[in-house]
Amino acid sequence: MxxxxxxxxxxxxxxxxxxxxxxxxxxxxxxxxxxxxxxxxxxxxxxxxxxxxxxxxxxxxxxxxxxxxxxxxxxxxxxxxxxxxxxxxxxxxxxxxxxxxxxxxxxxxxxxxxxxxxxxxxxxxxxxxxxxxxxxxxxxxxxxxxxxxxxxxxxxxxxxxxxxxxxxxxxxxxxxxxxxxxxxxxxxxxxxxxxxxxxxxxxxxxxxxxxxxxxxxxxxxxxxKGSHLVTFHGEGPEVGKLAHELQGKPGVETVAPFGAAVHVSGTDRRALEAAIAPWRKAPYRWSEVEPTLEDVFIQLMGQAEDNFA
Ligand SMILES: Nc1ncnc2c1ncn2[C@@H]1O[C@H](COP(=O)(O)OP(=O)(O)OP(=O)(O)O)[C@@H](O)[C@H]1O
Ligand SMILES: [Mg+2]
Incomplete structure (x- = not known):
């Protein structure tokens, strides 16, 4: 062989x-x-x-x-x-x-x-x-x-x-x-x-x-791991509205509501933290979480679209 x-x-x-x-x-x-x-x-x-x-x-x-x-x-x-x-x-x-x-x-x-x-x-x-x-x-x-x-x-x-x-x-x-x-x-x-x-x-x-x-x-x-994605999980009232407001902010590459929470991801930690800073107070609760495969794939899809354009 x-x-x-x-x-x-x-x-x-x-x-x-x-x-x-x-x-x-x-x-x-x-x-x-x-x-x-x-x-x-x-x-x-x-x-x-x-x-x-x-x-x-x-x-x-x-x-x-x-x-x-x-x-x-x-x-x-x-x-x-x-x-x-x-x-x-x-x-x-x-x-x-x-x-x-x-x-x-x-x-x-x-x-x-x-x-x-x-x-x-x-x-x-x-x-x-x-x-x-x-x-x-x-x-x-x-x-x-x-x-x-x-x-x-x-x-x-x-x-x-x-x-x-x-x-x-x-x-x-x-x-x-x-x-x-x-x-x-x-x-x-x-x-x-x-x-x-x-x-x-x-x-x-x-x-x-x-x-x-x-x-x-x-x-x-x-x-x-290879995606170098940073993800924050935010919980609070009207996460759908919050997701909408975060969309397109500098540093926010993907944002998606998950039930009563929202997942916000990006590869530039500093810019991402700056983007969510205005909401990092009560009644919102935030924690950094491991990105899911879905977070990573959605981000990869976004990148590929940019390259294609
Ligand atoms: N026989 C064919 N003639 C012309 N175009 C084709 C042919 N087969 C596939 N394509 C095109 O090639 C591209 C890739 O198609 P393919 O079916 O391999 O994608 P896929 O990743 O399997 O997609 P999906 O997840 O929808 O199944 C598509 O744009 C499709 O339209
Ligand atoms: Mg196919």
Whole structure:
């Protein structure tokens, strides 16, 4: 095994344009085997395009690298065989039953022991008594779990999941994530795009992309630390009005009401403290808090807009 083989994903300098739109720019990432890497970024930032390049569905305009040790340009067939990809939209057949969907996937992959694999997947899902139910009649959460079962039927080593839990309720999302951690525990590497902060925090590491560029990388803690963001939490009457007044003040980069409190963040501590100074008295109560991932991402989005302009 070569040294790089411990990277399930190891790509550098990926670029992709659609017409004159440069949607992925010099994208480089390494993800070690068995890790769960969260892929975050605003709508249209290039997450889906990147996932498609990694599994060989889309050819990059330039750049190189490997997935599972195979070249992403020349060996995409090998990559596809060992990769499970869950697309952003439900991609199974709503008018086939649970069992039929899985059998169909098994045939497409040309798998051996098809009946056994399908039975095992259904048992693992806990859907043995509903195997003949139409997939279209499942709840959103169950549909996504079925899609995950389908994407892992061929026992891939790499899972690329594109917003797998969008629109799914919290309990079902938790079950889904427990399953992802189970799979990673068995050695699968997972790259999963999401817009949910709680999910970002359940990843071993995260990558944040904006306008096609990777702008933050590391554990959630690293990313929060690397932002150098200072956040104050203020409580008091009419925080909505307070938030409105603080908006746009020098030093205030983001401000957001949270129930009966307001979160004010900025990277220039002195300017931020000066901005909130007029309200730093009764009846308001202020405390400095650790910024949340959401505070950090909102700030990153604001910065990226400035750069783009
Ligand atoms: N086949 C295509 N042809 C033309 N433009 C495309 C194509 N695919 C994607 N784009 C554009 O590329 C940009 C990046 O899209 P992409 O789907 O990768 O973003 P995303 O980060 O997955 O967004 P979302 O969070 O909304 O899913 C968008 O502006 C999109 O309109
Ligand atoms: Mg997408």
């Amino acid at each position: 070569t040294a790089e083989a411990s990277w399930a994903i190891d790509v550098a300098g990926l670029n992709k344009s659609f017409g004159d739109k440069h949607v992925v720019q010099d994208f480089s990432i390494q993800v070690a085997e068995g890790r769960i890497c969260g892929f975050l970024g605003p709508n249209g930032s290039g997450k889906t395009t990147t996932l498609r390049m990694l599994c060989g569905l889309l050819t990059p305009d330039s750049g190189s690298g490997t997935c599972l040790g195979f070249d992403i340009i020349g060996q995409s067939e090998q990559i596809k065989r060992q990769t499970g990809y869950m697309t952003q939209r439900f991609s199974l057949y709503e008018d086939l039953t649970i069992a039929e969907n899985l059998e169909f996937t098994a045939r497409v992959y040309g798998l051996d022991r098809r009946a056994e694999r399908v039975d095992r997947a259904i048992a693992r899902l806990g859907l043995s008594n509903r195997r003949d139910q139409l997939a279209g009649s499942l709840s959103g959460g169950w549909k996504q779990r079925l899609a995950l079962a389908s994407a892992t039927l061929h026992e891939p080593k790499l899972l690329l999941l594109d917003e797998p839990t969008a629109g799914v309720d919290p309990k079902a999302r938790r079950d889904f994530w427990d399953e992802i951690h189970d799979l990673a525990g068995q050695g699968l590497t997972v790259l999963v795009s999401t817009h949910y902060m709680d999910e970002a925090e359940r990843c071993h590491e995260i990558a944040y992309i904006s306008y096609g560029k990777l702008i933050a990388r590391g554990t959630a803690q690293d990313v929060v």
